[in-house]
Amino acid sequence: MTLAPGTRVKVRDDWPETRGPCHIRTPHYLRGETGTVVRHLGDFPNPEDLAFARPAARLPLYHVRFALPAIWPEPHAGDEILAEVFGPWLEEA
Amino acid sequence: MTTLLEADTDRLLAAVRALLVQKGIATPEEIAERIESTDAASPALGARMVARAWVDPEFRALMLSDGARAAETLGIVMRGAPPLGVMECTEDTHVLVVCTLCSCYPRAVLGYPPYWYKSAAYRARAVREPRGLLAEFGTVLPEGTRIRLVDSTADYRWMVLPLRPPGTEDWDEDRLAAIVRAGDMIGVTQVHA
Numbered sequence: 001m002t003l004a005p006g007t008r009v010k011v012r013d014d015w016p017e018t019r020g021p022c023h024i025r026t027p028h029y030l031r032g033e034t035g036t037v038v039r040h041l042g043d044f045p046n047p048e049d050l051a052f053a054r055p056a057a058r059l060p061l062y063h064v065r066f067a068l069p070a071i072w073p074e075p076h077a078g079d080e081i082l083a084e085v086f087g088p089w090l091e092e093a
Numbered sequence: 094m095t096t097l098l099e100a101d102t103d104r105l106l107a108a109v110r111a112l113l114v115q116k117g118i119a120t121p122e123e124i125a126e127r128i129e130s131t132d133a134a135s136p137a138l139g140a141r142m143v144a145r146a147w148v149d150p151e152f153r154a155l156m157l158s159d160g161a162r163a164a165e166t167l168g169i170v171m172r173g174a175p176p177l178g179v180m181e182c183t184e185d186t187h188v189l190v191v192c193t194l195c196s197c198y199p200r201a202v203l204g205y206p207p208y209w210y211k212s213a214a215y216r217a218r219a220v221r222e223p224r225g226l227l228a229e230f231g232t233v234l235p236e237g238t239r240i241r242l243v244d245s246t247a248d249y250r251w252m253v254l255p256l257r258p259p260g261t262e263d264w265d266e267d268r269l270a271a272i273v274r275a276g277d278m279i280g281v282t283q284v285h286a
Contacts, residue, residue, distance in 0.1 A: 025247045027193050029220065042176065044248040061247055068242065074222040078239035081220060082180075084247035 002060055003090065007037040009064060010093040011085060016048075023051030026089045034093045035066035041084060060087040130170050135204040138169050139252055140273035142179075142202065143284075144266045147257045156254065157181060164202055174201035174250075180243055181254040182280070187234050188253045189227070189280035191219035192245040199250035203275055210279065220244065230281040252278045258286040 003009065013032035016022040025047050041063055045056035064085045068075035097105070113119045119127075142164060146153035156163035160177030171177065177199055180188040192198065196211040209215050218226040223240050227233070234240070243251045255277040261269060264286075276282035 025194060027244065027246060029193075041178075041249060047247065061249075068220070068223075068240070072221050074225070075240065076224070079223070079242070080239070081242040081244055083244040084249055086247065 002040050003037045003062060003087070003092075005037055005039050008034060008093040009037055009062075009090040010034045011064075012089050012091060014089075021052075023048055026085055027083065029071055030066065030083060030085070033066055033071060035064040037090075038063040038065050038082060044086075046086065061085070062087065062090065064090070127173065131200060131205075134201055136273075136275035136278065137270070138164070138167075138204075139199070139202040139275070139278045140270040141167055141266075142169075142252075143254060143273045143278065144270035146254055147261075147269055148266050153254070160199075160202075160252065169202060171201055176249050177202065178243075178249045178251045179254050180241065180251060182256045182283075184256070185238060186241050187227075187238050187280065187283075188241045188243060189219060189223055190243045190245060190251045190253060191216055193217070193220055194246055197245040197250055199252045201250070202252060203278060207275060207279075227281060230276065232282050253280040254278075255280075255284045258284050260286045 011026060011030045011033050015031070016024055039062070041061045043058040044061050046059050047056075049056035061084050063082055066081045066083070068079040068081050069077055071081070110121075110124055113124060114121055142156060145167065146156050146163075152163060152166070155166070156179050160179040161171045161174065163179070164171050164177060180190075182188050192210075193216045196206060198206040198210060200206070215226070220242060223242060224234070245251050255273065257269070258272075261272075272286060273284055274282065277284045
């Protein structure tokens, strides 16, 4: 299932680095934050497996928009951030 | 035992290149070709794309929907390069690119990144206080301009299509390309005529 543009999503508040060696492309500052899917960028091999030379399934990668002032106090109203987030890190909000 | 960080970098490089060949991941010719195209890439390539987009609406539309294909139509080698995304600045939105996790950069069209792009300070401040950061590059956005920050977190590489500066309406493509710098395509600066 591919998330449609406009879908509200929450980034999983998960911290695999506390459980052992890992390679994750989901920045700390976005975990637990809610955003909106802009578009499906394509499917790419899971970097969390690639980094350890394990067979890597292709996962949907989304461009997700977040309001910056909701994450930090300095940015102005209307400022936003777009980040690439893999499907398994997103749950519908 | 020597750790990776203490290793002689030339020997380390030779070992990695030998392993790539031994394991059948890449041929010596492919490695040489990639080094050559990486060394040859420079902001002049991205600047040509920007200038073309300013004068050719059809190219502009292609560039915004598929940056790699747009680059290829100008003869830029994109084979083996990650997908290229292009985000445009508009009158009310300024785009700034960062890779907070490491140093992802659209090398195929901009060449090697400036030294500060990989610094922890740039990566942290771009997301946390982008206006303070921009001011240090001499960029002050008009009141009411919003910032669209692009954090290059995964497989895409991102470049900015900056605003065409006023006073350049009758300039040709080559003259336009000559005023576009790497910083304008990262979004830390704006193009000035």
